Amino acid sequence: MAVMLQVEDLAAYYGPTKVLHGISFALEEGGITTILGANGAGKTTTLRAVCGMVRASGHVTLAGEAISGLTTEAVARRGVAHVPEGRGTFTRLSTEENLRLGAISRRDHDAVEADLDRMYSYFPVLRERRLQQAGTLSGGEQQMLAIARALMLRPRLMLLDEPSFGLAPLIVREMFRILRRINEEERVSMLLVEQNAALALDLADTAYLLETGRVAMSGPAKEIVADEQVRRSYLGY
Numbered sequence: 001m002a003v004m005l006q007v008e009d010l011a012a013y014y015g016p017t018k019v020l021h022g023i024s025f026a027l028e029e030g031g032i033t034t035i036l037g038a039n040g041a042g043k044t045t046t047l048r049a050v051c052g053m054v055r056a057s058g059h060v061t062l063a064g065e066a067i068s069g070l071t072t073e074a075v076a077r078r079g080v081a082h083v084p085e086g087r088g089t090f091t092r093l094s095t096e097e098n099l100r101l102g103a104i105s106r107r108d109h110d111a112v113e114a115d116l117d118r119m120y121s122y123f124p125v126l127r128e129r130r131l132q133q134a135g136t137l138s139g140g141e142q143q144m145l146a147i148a149r150a151l152m153l154r155p156r157l158m159l160l161d162e163p164s165f166g167l168a169p170l171i172v173r174e175m176f177r178i179l180r181r182i183n184e185e186e187r188v189s190m191l192l193v194e195q196n197a198a199l200a201l202d203l204a205d206t207a208y209l210l211e212t213g214r215v216a217m218s219g220p221a222k223e224i225v226a227d228e229q230v231r232r233s234y235l236g237y
């Protein structure tokens with residue numbers, strides 16, 4: 001299968017402080033890769049480095065083309081949609097205005113209308129809330145809006161940062177079911193950062209474990225979930 005994202009020897013810095021120490025990983029086209037790790041391991045920074053939001057070195061390719069060194073906007077134009085921690089929705093705008101903003105760089109206006117409809121079919125609650133200010137949505141609804149808005153870009157790759165953060169277990173399960181469906185139906189590849197290792201390993205096909213900015217373990221999610229140390233440290237059983 002073709003490789004969607006290839007990351008080689010990626011290092012990242014905040015000022016003089018190096019927080020990623022040359023990590024390498026790959027994500028297959030249509031695949032879901034998860035990055036696990038404790039607080040501060042560098043998961044969020046990895047996503048930021050892929051989309052050009054922090055100072056970084058190393059080599060990153062998207063479907064064979066180099067994207068390292070590009071601006072965040074240029075990376076987005078190549079088809080990488082970032083759903084950041086904290087969601088980043090425009091709180092004063094309505095649900096539907098947020099969704100339309102996700103497609104602002106697209107010229108295929110008819111397809112945008114069809115995509116809006118598709119988003120409402122994935123997330124029916126967003127249709128009910130289409131005229132409501134995003135800032136007044138529940139946490140789960142805002143997370144769904146952030147994911148739907150990212151999809152309006154028609155991305156090839158979605159970077160998801162802690163989509164389960166702060167949400168009730170029932171909502172999280174529902175959201176992960178929808179993510180799986182989107183991955184299957186749209187063939188959009190996903191790079192998922194999660195504290196909730198059990199959920200992430202259930203959704204993903206491949207997993208990497210980060211420890212203080214280095215890859216400590218990697219492999220098929222099925223194997224990682226069976227690992228004794230991962231069970232003890234990250235799954236709690």
Ligand code: ATP
Nearest residue numbers: 014017019037038039040041042043044045046195
């Ligand atoms: P968390 O689950 O807590 O978000 P994480 O694995 O995503 O953890 P990062 O947010 O990538 O970790 O942080 C990696 C390291 O970089 C940490 O030591 C953190 O303190 C540091 N760091 C993160 N953001 C900044 C920043 N803006 N300025 C300076 N240091 C930062």
